[in-house]
Amino acid sequence: MTLDGIKKTLTFSEKTYLSSQDVVNELNSLLSASFGAGRVDLSLNNDSVTLSSKNSILSISLTETAENNPTGILDFGGYATNRLDLVSALASSGFSSSPASDPDTGIAFKINGVSFSFSSDDSVSKIMNGINSSSAGIKVSYSQLEDKFTLVSDDTGVASSVSFEDTAGSLMNSMFGTGVLKSGTDAVIKLNMYGSSEPSDQITVTRSTNAFDLNGSTVKLLGKAAGDTAENISIGLNYDVDSIADKISSFISDYNELLGSLTTLTSEKVYKDYDPLTDDEKEKLSENEIKTWTEQAKSGTLRNDTYLTSIETDLRSSIYSTISGLGSLSSIGITTGLYSEKGKLYIDKDKLRAALSKDAEGTLEMFTKESDISYSLYSTPEQQETRFNENGVLSRISDIIKKNLSNVGKKGALITLVGSPDSSYNAETEYSKRINALDTKIDFMEEKLTSEEDRYWRQFTTMESATAKMNSQSSYITQLFSSNKN
Structure with a gap:
């Protein structure tokens, strides 16, 4: 037992x-x-x-x-x-009397107007799953401890309701009998905002759920005051230090990845002995050899590129520079590594958490603060400097992106240079102008080459004709001397 x-x-x-x-x-x-x-x-x-x-x-x-x-x-x-067997057929599940009036017809019932029908061979578990996955809008559960079933509406508040009836057999009666049906009620909360005890400052909030939004924070009601006496509850809000620290760590990781990609491109080695392959040269090599050669030929294409190195410098400055009225990121545990690591950031998580625990709002402002001076590509140097000093890290990086990638109004530096990936190729970018200039130069050189070839062919033809004439004259003179001797 x-x-x-x-x-x-x-x-x-x-x-x-x-x-x-x-x-x-x-x-x-x-x-x-x-x-x-x-x-x-x-x-x-x-x-x-x-x-x-x-x-x-x-x-x-x-x-x-x-x-x-x-x-x-x-x-x-x-x-x-003394408990129901939820996985056996209804007849052997343990109900005091069989819920199926006729084994051949099984059972049928309605819940909130939705019809259900099951075989007498179906288990209680299957029936419960069928109800819970239906559109009836309720959930049925069985408590083995209390040996009873419970129906709960998916809707909450005073408008919610549950109705059920047997149409064949007596399963609903067997499960719920004359159980107590409790109607839903709305949650009523009286709030005294900002610590005021004045009745005129009291706000009554009525909600159909136990969770509601209060000035951007979600409040979940877990119970009510005992009896009819109101119970005063004070609500205080604290920052989730661990969650914020994890998000900052994730941002620093993304920053390091971006900066690492840029420094890799701007510091790649140039292989001067690897010129681009011609079609004839490719025919003599395998695919792997072509791939390796091409990678070497492309290596260093962006080495010391003016635009990319400028972005690198701006990114580093956005992290290193002091934020007006707040200090630097080093004060909250974010510092750089060795010089050879080219600006990679490291986090002292204990120091960061300590800063968040002491002043979470001030710490977050180092990232989120934004200057009163709006961003514009047409700002004066003085305005740009003031905005940079007053901005937090995120606003600074946002300005760097706009400065280089803006595609609205005055174009960003990189958009001006190479265009946008989502726009068609046109002849207005700096690189396209350079390519067009090179194409024009190539056409000119090809025309000049053709002209030189024609000139040399004419000279060769003239020289060949003169040589033939001289050979003919030489032959004539030779014959003439031979005749005089005879």
């Missing part, structure tokens, strides 16, 4: 039991010795023994090694429990 998870083996004495009362007395002694007096209620009614245990989970079963089967005396079929 198992009571609330504690399993005990009950062994009847080897003797002859002359009456049902003898069995009850023996079993009472065994139960008291195993679980304590009064833990299990044992009663005898017309030679039927009933075991029950209020608010406890009780089950009885045969041991695998039992030589003498007691089911002849305790007619329980080898296993019995």
Whole structure:
């Protein structure tokens, strides 16, 4: 027998039991010795023994090694429990009477107007899952501790409701019987804002849920005052230091990744012996050889690029420079590494958390503060300097992005140089102008080459003609001398 998870083996004495009362007395002694007096209620009614245990989970079963089967005396079929079996068919689930009026037709019912039908072979668990996944807008659950079912509406507040009825069989009656139906109510909260005790400053808030927004913060009601007496509750808000520290760490990680990508491009080695391959050269190499060669040829293309190095410098300055009225990031544990690491940032998490615990708002302002001077690509140098000094880190980096990538109004530096990935190629960018100039120069050089080739061909033809003429004259003179000798 198992009571609330504690399993005990009950062994009847080897003797002859002359009456049902003898069995009850023996079993009472065994139960008291195993679980304590009064833990299990044992009663005898017309030679039927009933075991029950209020608010406890009780089950009885045969041991695998039992030589003498007691089911002849305790007619329980080898296993019995005072709780429902949610995975067996309805007929054997443990209801006091079968919920199915006709095994052939099964059961049917409605909840909030939604119809359900199940076979008598279906389990309670399957029926509950069907209800919970339906559009009835309710959730049904079973408490093994209390041995009862509960229906709860998905809606909250005074407008919520639950209705159910059996249309075939009696499952709803078996599950809920004449249980108490509690209507939903709205949550009513009286707030005295800003610590005022004046009745005129009191605000009554009515909500259909136990969670509501209060000036940007979510308040969740977990209970109510005892009785009808109002209970004063003070609400204070604190920053989640660990969560903020994690977000700052994530930002620093992203910053390091961005800066690392830029420094890699601007410091790549140039391989002067690796010129771009011609088509003829590619035909003589394998794909891997072509790939390796091309990577070497492209390496260093952006080495010391003016635009990218300027962005690097601006990013580093956005971190290093003091923020007016707040100080520098080093004061909250964010510092740079070695010079060779080219501006990589490190975080002293203990120092950062200490700063957040002491002054979370001031610490966050180092990142979120924004100058009263609006950003503009047309700002004067003095305005730009003032805005930079007053801005927090995030606003500074935002300005750097706008300065280089703005595609509205005055174009950013990189947009002016190479254009935007989401715009079609045009001849207005600086690089496209350079490419067009090179194309024009190539066309000119090709024309000049063709002209030079034509000139050399003309000279060659003239020289060849003169050579042929001279050879002819030489042959004539030779023949002439030969004739005179004869």
